[in-house]
Amino acid sequence: MNSKPLLSIVSSARATGTARAIAARRVAAALVFGVSAAVLASAPVQAASITSLVKSVKFDDDKGVASDLGTGLDPNALDEQGNPLLVLAAREKSDKVAALLLDNPKTKIDAEDRAGENALMLAALNGDLDLVKLLITKGAQVNKTGWTPLHYAAANGNDDIAKLLLGYSAQVDALSPNGTTPLMMAARGDHMSTAKLLLDSGANINAKNQIGLNALDFAKQYKAPDAIKGLSARMAQSGGQSDNAAAPQNGAK
CATH class of the missing domain: 1.25.40.20 (Ankyrin repeat-containing domain)
Known part of the structure; x- marks a missing residue:
C-alpha cells in the first residue's frame, strides 16, 4: 500500500493532470501557429x-x-x-x-x-580607420540616402577617414534629411582641417540647409572660432562664392 497520505496522492494526481493539460494546450497552440513544440520549449534557451x-x-x-x-x-x-x-x-x-x-x-x-x-557610419564617427577600411573592402556602401559616413566622419573631425571616404567617391555635398552637408557638420564641431579638406575636394561653401543656414552660419551658431575664422577667410577669397558654385551633388535626401 502506498505510504503517502491520501491527500498528497490526490494533490499529486491533480497536479500531474494539470501539468499534462498545460503541456497539451502548449502543443496545441504551437500546432495552430505552425511552431513545433521543440522550438517552443527552446525559446528561453x-x-x-x-x-x-x-x-x-x-x-x-x-x-x-x-x-x-x-x-x-x-x-x-x-x-x-x-x-x-x-x-x-x-x-x-x-x-x-x-x-x-x-x-x-x-x-x-x-x-x-x-x-x-550602420556599421560604416559608426566606425567613421569613432575614428576607427582600420574598421572603415575593412568595411569598404567588404563592400559597405560609402554613399546612402540621408546621413552618410562622410557626415559622421566630419562631425568628429576624423580627417583620415574623410579623406579615405572621398577617395572612394563619397559625395562631398551629400544632403541629410534636413539638408545638412558634411561641411556644415565639420563647421559645427570647429574642425577646420576637415572643412578645408572638404572644400579642397569641391564642397560648396554657400550650400544652405532647409532653414537657410550655410557652413559659416553653423560655425557662428555653435561658437566655433577656428571654423568662423577659416570659413570667413575662404568666403572672402572667393568673393562670397565657393570654388564650386554649382548646385551640390545630391543623390541623398
Whole structure:
C-alpha cells in the first residue's frame, strides 16, 4: 500500500493532470501557429544565448561570438535596443568581432539600427580607420540616402577617414534629411582641417540647409572660432562664392 497520505496522492494526481493539460494546450497552440513544440520549449534557451552573444560582442570576445554562432545563432541578430550585431561591434569598437562577422557570408554589412545608422557610419564617427577600411573592402556602401559616413566622419573631425571616404567617391555635398552637408557638420564641431579638406575636394561653401543656414552660419551658431575664422577667410577669397558654385551633388535626401 502506498505510504503517502491520501491527500498528497490526490494533490499529486491533480497536479500531474494539470501539468499534462498545460503541456497539451502548449502543443496545441504551437500546432495552430505552425511552431513545433521543440522550438517552443527552446525559446528561453535561445533568449539566453542571444544575451550571451551580445555580451561577447560588446567585450570584443571573438571566440565567444564564434562559439555562439556555431550553435546556429543568426549573425544579424538584434540586441534589446534593436542594434544588429555588426552595428553594435562598430559602436563598441569591437574590431575583432566585427572582422569575424564580416567573414560570415550571412552578415548584412549595411544593416541599420533604429536610428538609421550602420556599421560604416559608426566606425567613421569613432575614428576607427582600420574598421572603415575593412568595411569598404567588404563592400559597405560609402554613399546612402540621408546621413552618410562622410557626415559622421566630419562631425568628429576624423580627417583620415574623410579623406579615405572621398577617395572612394563619397559625395562631398551629400544632403541629410534636413539638408545638412558634411561641411556644415565639420563647421559645427570647429574642425577646420576637415572643412578645408572638404572644400579642397569641391564642397560648396554657400550650400544652405532647409532653414537657410550655410557652413559659416553653423560655425557662428555653435561658437566655433577656428571654423568662423577659416570659413570667413575662404568666403572672402572667393568673393562670397565657393570654388564650386554649382548646385551640390545630391543623390541623398
